[in-house]
Amino acid sequence: MTLLCFFIISSLMCISIVLLKSKTITKIITLGFALMHIAFTLYCWTNLNKTELSYFTYNSAGVLLLSVLSFLAIPTVYHGFIYAAGDDVKKYNIYHAALIALMTFMSGAYLANGMTVLWIFVEATSLAVAALIYHDRTEMALEATWKYVFICSTGIALAYLGILFLGFIYGREDAANLSFTSLANIINQANPMYLKIAFIFVLVGFSTKMGLFPMHTVTIDAHSVAPPPISALISTTLMNVGFLAIFRVYTLFSSSPILPFMNHVLILAGILSLLIAAGYMLKAKHLKRMLAYSSLENMGLVAIAVGVGGVGYYAALLLLVLHSLTKSSLFYQMGQLSRVLHTFKLDESGRYMKLYPAGALVLIIGMICILAIPPSGLFIMEFMIFKGLVFNDQWFILIITILLLCFVIYAMSTRIMHIIFSDPRNEDSLRPPDKVNPAETISQFVLLGVVIIMCFYQPPFLVDLINQSISIFLK
Amino acid sequence: MVNYLIVLFAITLVYFASAERLIIYSRLIGLQGLLLCGIALIELKEVSTVNLIFIASESLVFKALLIPYLLVRIINRSGVSKVHHQAMPGFYLLILSIFALLISVVLANSLINPFINTIYMAIALFTLFTGLLLIVTHRLIISHLIGFLIIENAIFMFSLAVGNKMPMLINIGILLDIFAGVLILGFFGLRLKPHTNELTTLKD
Numbered sequence: 287m288t289l290l291c292f293f294i295i296s297s298l299m300c301i302s303i304v305l306l307k308s309k310t311i312t313k314i315i316t317l318g319f320a321l322m323h324i325a326f327t328l329y330c331w332t333n334l335n336k337t338e339l340s341y342f343t344y345n346s347a348g349v350l351l352l353s354v355l356s357f358l359a360i361p362t363v364y365h366g367f368i369y370a371a372g373d374d375v376k377k378y379n380i381y382h383a384a385l386i387a388l389m390t391f392m393s394g395a396y397l398a399n400g401m402t403v404l405w406i407f408v409e410a411t412s413l414a415v416a417a418l419i420y421h422d423r424t425e426m427a428l429e430a431t432w433k434y435v436f437i438c439s440t441g442i443a444l445a446y447l448g449i450l451f452l453g454f455i456y457g458r459e460d461a462a463n464l465s466f467t468s469l470a471n472i473i474n475q476a477n478p479m480y481l482k483i484a485f486i487f488v489l490v491g492f493s494t495k496m497g498l499f500p501m502h503t504v505t506i507d508a509h510s511v512a513p514p515p516i517s518a519l520i521s522t523t524l525m526n527v528g529f530l531a532i533f534r535v536y537t538l539f540s541s542s543p544i545l546p547f548m549n550h551v552l553i554l555a556g557i558l559s560l561l562i563a564a565g566y567m568l569k570a571k572h573l574k575r576m577l578a579y580s581s582l583e584n585m586g587l588v589a590i591a592v593g594v595g596g597v598g599y600y601a602a603l604l605l606l607v608l609h610s611l612t613k614s615s616l617f618y619q620m621g622q623l624s625r626v627l628h629t630f631k632l633d634e635s636g637r638y639m640k641l642y643p644a645g646a647l648v649l650i651i652g653m654i655c656i657l658a659i660p661p662s663g664l665f666i667m668e669f670m671i672f673k674g675l676v677f678n679d680q681w682f683i684l685i686i687t688i689l690l691l692c693f694v695i696y697a698m699s700t701r702i703m704h705i706i707f708s709d710p711r712n713e714d715s716l717r718p719p720d721k722v723n724p725a726e727t728i729s730q731f732v733l734l735g736v737v738i739i740m741c742f743y744q745p746p747f748l749v750d751l752i753n754q755s756i757s758i759f760l761k
Numbered sequence: 762m763v764n765y766l767i768v769l770f771a772i773t774l775v776y777f778a779s780a781e782r783l784i785i786y787s788r789l790i791g792l793q794g795l796l797l798c799g800i801a802l803i804e805l806k807e808v809s810t811v812n813l814i815f816i817a818s819e820s821l822v823f824k825a826l827l828i829p830y831l832l833v834r835i836i837n838r839s840g841v842s843k844v845h846h847q848a849m850p851g852f853y854l855l856i857l858s859i860f861a862l863l864i865s866v867v868l869a870n871s872l873i874n875p876f877i878n879t880i881y882m883a884i885a886l887f888t889l890f891t892g893l894l895l896i897v898t899h900r901l902i903i904s905h906l907i908g909f910l911i912i913e914n915a916i917f918m919f920s921l922a923v924g925n926k927m928p929m930l931i932n933i934g935i936l937l938d939i940f941a942g943v944l945i946l947g948f949f950g951l952r953l954k955p956h957t958n959e960l961t962t963l964k965d
Binding site (some may be wrong): 402405406409412413432435436439440442443444446447449450453454477479480483 | 889919920922927929945
């Protein structure tokens with residue numbers, strides 16, 4: 287009943303924003319939604335493993351990622367208010383209605399307990415994201431939106447084929463929703479070839495959302511033009527939706543004989559993602575695209591972590607959480623950077639420390655955190671992945687991974703340092719910087735602070751929730 | 762009877778590989794919609810009448826009429842009539858298409874399942890491969906769109922194969938049709954500027 291209320295109130299909020307045509311009311315409603323989302327997440331924590339409306343369960347992995355979304359809700363809303371402040375009422379309202387819709391659809395996807403419902407919510411997120419990427423109504427925005435919708439549609443079509451293959455395994459009316467519980471009971475009797483095909487389709491299809499190779503291009507282009515607070519969501523919580531969809535199928539099939547096959551495929555996808563990320567980061571000339579490739583690199587690491595197994599499962603989930611906090615703070619900072627420098631192009635950027643010291647500090651700390659340099663919490667996760675690779679005697683994968691990460695560290699650190707300390711290479715295009723209040727960076731420092739604390743202390747409630755999420759592998 | 766329709770459907774796929782005029786593509790998409798409507802009416806004997814009417818009318822209205830109509834409008838607006846920017850000559854595409862058919866037949870025979878007819882599986886896989894081939898080998902946006910619509914038809918055919926037992930899967934597949942028909946073709950397709958052949962502004 288609580289979940290139904292959440293969906294109904296969210297829908298009413300979207301409708302009221304579109305109908306009432308007032309910026310003040312929109313602000314109040316959007317802030318109200320963020321608070322409601324936090325309250326709903328707290329309710330989910332207190333009702334773990336409870337099923338509502340037949341199709342949703344407050345499962346531990348879903349609640350973990352829902353909590354990340356809740357944690358980012360208020361900063362995203364706050365930075366959205368600043369970003370859209372200059373828009374006319376219509377654009378302002380569409381932005382916020384689509385934002386509420388996106389967060390509601392993502393919440394539904396996290397909590398779905400069946401493949402078909404999960405797929406429907408993932409498909410719905412594409413609609414909301416399309417409206418948000420198209421926010422600026424420019425030709426580039428149209429191109430990015432077109433590519434996003436087209437590639438996502440192809441991806442979800444392929445993911446649906448994976449679901450159909452699951453349907454062929456079952457073929458009974460009472461499992462029409464293809465719930466994970468009903469499928470788990472028959473997975474061992476299924477033809478392994480069907481399971482392999484279903485897994486490949488699901489992996490390729492949902493990699494459009496996870497931003498993993500081979501469908502990673504969709505998010506890279508979207509980041510070039512999406513408003514920074516939206517990039518923060520696409521690059522973190524939406525990627526988590528894609529991961530969860532793949533992880534659910536992986537968990538479901540883990541009791542079948544195709545587990546080694548799935549591990550090999552995930553490691554291959556992870557290595558290829560790292561390779562592409564490292565290659566493109568070395569020639570990146572656009573700051574937001576570079577951050578998007580950094581997300582591809584982190585998702586590659588997550589895929590490798592799951593493929594490694596053992597400690598890798600824990601590392602994968604915590605890496606997702608910490609990556610979400612770090613990357614979102616960097617994308618929020620991009621909003622301020624564009625107001626100071628008026629560009630995301632590296633050749634036209636520079637002297638950021640002099641122009642906006644608070645923002646430059648966020649970039650430095652954010653860079654340290656995202657590159658997993660101690661005291662970043664991500665360092666512990668990457669260390670656990672390497673430990674898993676050594677434990678499995680996968681030395682070749684370990685060497686390739688470390689080598690590619692070195693390229694990533696070099697590419698990102700040289701570019702960020704250039705923006706902060708060097709003069710712009712192209713001085714002619716410089717425009718006078720706007721004044722930006724340093725207080726706008728508070729939320730970013732808070733998020734990065736949490737990531738650093740996690741290097742030294744991981745709260746027991748979080749560890750318990752992650753362990754519950756991977757309990758099937760701990761048996 | 763249903764087997765004849767499926768074979769006819771496969772012939773349209775081979776024709777896709779050899780055709781070069783975009784208007785032919787839109788007609789073939791319409792024809793495939795009609796054939797799928799026929800297959801649904803014959804094959805889905807166990808679903809309720811209301812559901813059958815819904816599925817048949819969806820395939821007729823969306824697949825056979827609305828989507829081809831929108832495609833023709835986009836083709837007229839874009840000012841491009843032939844696939845002259847394709848990366849691969851038609852002859853090689855035809856050979857690849859025949860090769861895809863052979864792989865589909867072999868794969869379908871290795872995936873024998875009590876819930877699904879082998880001919881459905883073979884032609885649905887062939888449809889999927891044809892759609893992917895069109896997307897990979899062509900450069901025009903419209904060709905990519907048509908490739909996507911063919912993949913959608915593959916999904917519809919797959920879902921018809923289990924439709925009697927799991928009608929919900931067909932209804933969800935229909936959601937995908939509406940998503941593609943209304944959003945991709947209706948909203949974005951028609952907003953693309955005339956003479957837009959490729960979208961390459963956003964790159965590294």
